[in-house]
Amino acid sequence: MSADPMDVELESSCFATTKQVTATSKGKGKGKGKMADPGAPGPTTSAAAVARLAHRETARQTLPWVEKYRPSSLEELVAHEDIVGILQKLIASNKLPHLLFYGPPGTGKTSTILACAKKLYGADFKMMVLELNASDDRGIDVVRGQIKEFAGTKRLFSSGVKLVILDEADAMTNDAQFALRRVIEKYTKHTRFCMICNYVNKIIPALQSRCTKFRFAPLKPEQIQGRLQHVVDQEKVTITPDGVEAVMRLGQGDMRRVLNLLQSTHMAYQKVDERHAYLCAAAPLKEDMEYIRNALLTASFKDAFDGILKLTTAKGYSLGDIVQELALKVMEIELPAAVMVHLLDEMSNTEERLAHGGSERLQLGSLVGAFATARHMMSPAS
The missing domain is CATH 1.20.272.10 (Zinc Finger, Delta Prime; domain 3)
Known part of the structure; x- marks a missing residue:
């Protein structure tokens, strides 16, 4: 009885496939005839992971030093130990109030509240924190829309309070501040607010009275010097002793200004000394x-x-x-x-x-x- 042509075709096909698999296994030499695990990461996956890591490192290297060396935890903050100590106790006891941080620029106000938020929420930071720059979004519509929507939305799988950070709150209009007062009153049960400003007198008394206020004074030279030296070591900056003094003097207690001046002088002159720092800051020699x-x-x-x-x-x-x-x-x-x-x-x-x-x-x-x-x-x- 002759075989069905279809059976012959299937048998030949299976035989050919078996030969191909065997040949492939032999070609790899060390495979010993075993098929590769389909779930194991291949060379393409490894290359993609390496590329992603390289991209992240490149992005970090191109960051301004102000952002690259921003403190990521309360322990990394170089000043205002009394304020940090109080905040740590409030976080530990789960009794964080509404906050108002005020003081000159570059004194650590934003870094402090971001470090607090990271300690509070960890991996849930993006879900539990709304960060707004009030100098960009300063009208009443933002309070009634974006802030109210975030504050009024309940989190089903999280029992902690949410946090709204309003940077440069002194740029908000009076109408927006009065609207914000009502939002704070209504949603205080499960939302906390932190307002950050340079001029506390531009915040209406009704908002000030609802917050615990902390004043961030300009940083002292000894507080700046430690962080400055850390950046100098990490970036391998060539700097003279009079250059260190000049950068700190021109910074006037503003860490942001200090790091920006250090970076711009390093890029412009390679060697950071007193004269180069003054020239880069366009300050009188x-x-x-x-x-x-x-x-x-x-x-x-x-x-x-x-x-x-x-x-x-x-x-x-x-x-x-x-x-x-x-x-x-x-x-x-x-x-x-x-x-x-x-x-x-x-x-x-x-x-x-x-x-x-x-x-x-x-x-x-x-x-x-x-x-x-x-x-x-x-x-x-x-």
């Missing part, structure tokens, strides 16, 4: 400030005005920066009390007028005139 002070104290009105105007034009100095440095220089001189009061009062008026958009040329004339009057006050004839 010491020798230029000595010239300005001597001109104001000894030269005629015309010579002092022309000389300082020529210097500021050539080097691009801001008169506001000069006034700030000049106030420090003047306080180093022994002057009669009445003269010191006169000069500081006039310099503060000049700075205020510049802040309101006054002409730098006119304000320079006013500054030179103030020193001419001071010299007249000190002359024996007067």
Whole structure:
């Protein structure tokens, strides 16, 4: 009886497939005829994982140092130990109130609340935290929409309170702040709010009274230096001792400004020293400030005005920066009390007028005139 052609075809096909598998196994040499586990990661999967890791590392390396070295835990914060200690106790006892952080820029306000949130929520951070920059989204619609929707939504599989972080809350309109007050009252059972601002007087009293307030003071040089040295070591920055002092002095207690200045000076000059730091910050150099002070104290009105105007034009100095440095220089001189009061009062008026958009040329004339009057006050004839 002859075989069915279909049976012959199937048998031949199976035989061919078996030969192919055997040949493949032999070709791999070490497989010994066993088929590979389909669930095991192959070379393509490994390559993809390596590529992802490389991409993450590249992204981290290109981050600004301010973000790259932002503290990720409460233990990494370099200042405000008293505030951190209180917050740790509140978190441990599960009694976190509404918070209001205020103080100058770059003092750790945002880093502190983000570190608190990471400690509270861990892997659920993105689900449990709403972070808004109120200077971008500062109208009443955001309070009634985005914030109210987040605060009013219950989490089925989480018993903890949610957290709303409002950065730069002092930029919110008064109407938005009054609307926020009502939202805080309504959803306080399962949502906490943290407002961050530079100027606490721009937050309405009704909101201030509902929050526990913490003031973040400018960082002290010894607090900045440790973190600065850590970044210098990690990034292999060549920096001189006078460069460290200059960066901290120009930073004025603002860690963000310190790290930005360090990074920009390192990229521009490779070696970070005092002169390079001042040039990168466009701040008046010491020798230029000595010239300005001597001109104001000894030269005629015309010579002092022309000389300082020529210097500021050539080097691009801001008169506001000069006034700030000049106030420090003047306080180093022994002057009669009445003269010191006169000069500081006039310099503060000049700075205020510049802040309101006054002409730098006119304000320079006013500054030179103030020193001419001071010299007249000190002359024996007067």
